Amino acid sequence: MSSLNKDCLSSVAIDETWSFADKTIKDTTYITHGYYTYPAKFIPQLVSRLINELSFEDDIIIDPFMGSGTTIVESIVNKRIGIGTDINDIAYLLAKVKTTPIEPFALIEEFNKIKLDLLHRLNGQYNFFSNQSANLLPQNERIDYWFLPEQKQKLSIIFTRILEITNKDIRDFFLVSFAQILKSCSIWMQKSVKPTRDKNKKMYNPLLLFLNQANKMVRKNNDFNEILDKQIKENIDDYRKISCEDSRNLPCEDGVSSLIITSPPYVTSYEYADLHQLPSLWFGYLGDLAEFRKKFIGSAYKSKESIDLKSSLAEEIINKLGNNKKGREVKNYFADMLESFIEMKRVLKIGGKACIVIGNTQFKGVDILNAEVFQEQFENIGFKTYNVIHRKIPSKMLPSTRDISTGQFVKSTNSSLKFAYPTEYILIMEKL
Ligand SMILES: C[S@@+](CC[C@H](N)C(=O)[O-])C[C@H]1O[C@@H](n2cnc3c(N)ncnc32)[C@H](O)[C@@H]1O
Structure with a gap:
């Protein structure tokens, strides 16, 4: 005191x-x-x-x-x-996901399904954009300002697949994985917190970034489950x-x-x-x-x-x-x-x-x-x-x-x- x-x-x-x-x-x-x-x-x-x-x-x-x-x-x-x-709202989503322990097996099962689906869809084994989900490609000039067309298209495929998850907690979990990779997939200057464009920015593969991030979070969800009191x-x-x-x-x-x-x-x-x-x-x-x-x-x-x-x-x-x-x-x-x-x-x-x-x-x-x-x-x-x-x-x-x-x-x-x-x-x- x-x-x-x-x-x-x-x-x-x-x-x-x-x-x-x-x-x-x-x-x-x-x-x-x-x-x-x-x-x-x-x-x-x-x-x-x-x-x-x-x-x-x-x-x-x-x-x-x-x-x-x-x-x-x-x-x-x-x-x-x-x-x-x-x-x-983003803070609310993050706080919700970070405080929601998900049953580890259910999460891993869903993750494996998404992974397979995305590899299939992104490798073009069927024409994703001919199916009805194609209308989820966002029409927003601010998105076009920040994302190159090819990156936007790949991200849309990932985003659409996440929205197909029926369990809300699991869907929100993967939305956070998606949110976390957006900066790296955009032309937002990587080292800047201010909204500044870098047209020469190196582009990363959105699918690899997403799967890595989701995989990391799946492991952290396991740790969270282990540390939390059962009653809580x-x-x-x-x-x-x-x-x-x-x-x-x-x-x-x-x-x-x-x-x-x-x-x-x-x-x-x-x-x-x-x-x-x-x-x-x-x-x-x-x-x-x-x-x-x-x-x-x-x-x-x-x-x-x-x-x-x-x-x-x-x-x-x-x-x-x-x-x-x-x-x-x-x-x-x-x-x-x-x-x-x-x-x-x-x-x-x-x-x-x-x-x-x-x-x-x-x-x-x-x-x-x-x-x-x-x-x-x-x-x-x-x-x-x-x-x-x-x-x-x-x-x-x-x-x-x-x-x-x-x-x-x-x-x-x-x-x-x-x-x-x-x-x-x-x-x-x-x-x-
Ligand atoms: C310094 S950050 C808090 C970071 C937090 N301690 C953490 O560990 O993530 C301040 C927060 O205040 C929020 N904020 C700004 N105006 C607010 C308001 N009127 N009511 C509630 N939150 C507000 C911002 O969205 C931001 O998330």
Whole structure:
């Protein structure tokens, strides 16, 4: 427990034990954590440690920004009940698949069937496109923007075969395998998280990529089945409740949870909408990208002129940024996050803890002290600071550099850049 001045979090000593620098990719992608490369995904060991230090078996743990569901997976592995929401359908699909143990023999049987069918169909042993499934070849100019015609055709054959699977859990499982290979099969610049085209990109065989990915996931599903408590495995719907909802509208009653563990989106969080556009396009989740972006925390499209941000530091930061698009974005972001914290307060028990993993950054020379602002907001709505952990980020997947002039994420090879999140904080706030 520590008592901290909200203005000086950077002076909190870095606690190396929270960096998990010794963890290999194999460790951090164990069981279902390795199903999909989700940006800014939690290290599962960090979540597990928080769960074990701050909650008991059968407690309800909530992640209002669950992303790919790391908190929910670790909750059920540690015999807790996990509740999670995310605004993004892709995140919901990932979290659902990552928390659904499938009976291993049923999965392998289905996988063998798909494999045979796809080898048959893709090797052209019968004219697939003369059969009635041909109309599943997606007609979408954004798909044509990202995929060369031959790759699109091969992917359509795989996608169509997956949709023929009647068991929904197994179908969703293979949809995640499909989602994971889309970037490699597209002309999206492989090393870039931003939507940038690379017309000279080397093309890989979609069938081989899909079968490799599915095979890897089948093995991880076996590991997941082995690690899970039998009682939890057989009653999985009682142990995890996930939904595609706004974090400000959590689908649970007041005061039910003893622990929240979450990593909220960052200020320009609508970038998340862009990041997942390839699977969203194939799965038909994305009508209009501009509309979709508006749902994200901190979207610049809404105006919130007269809101009390419950943080003098937030006001100071916004004044420094000035009355421009960036200033409005940051203001909306702090306002949206405040609403989300009020919702967290509603669902927590008295004495319950909210663990918020967040880093600070800079836009045009102005320090955006997210951690200090969040701490002030929490304290002003009825929480006290229980602890603040300062940790290095050795292997987070969030791109670690921003262009100094625009504040946008860019490729880390550019020399005029600044590290955006070299360290981050785990704010542990206790409901009074
Ligand atoms: C940093 S990521 C969370 C990653 C997660 N910890 C994991 O391990 O995969 C933040 C998430 O917030 C989600 N998000 C953005 N706006 C939201 C909102 N209004 N309600 C719920 N989730 C939102 C994004 O879709 C994104 O998945």
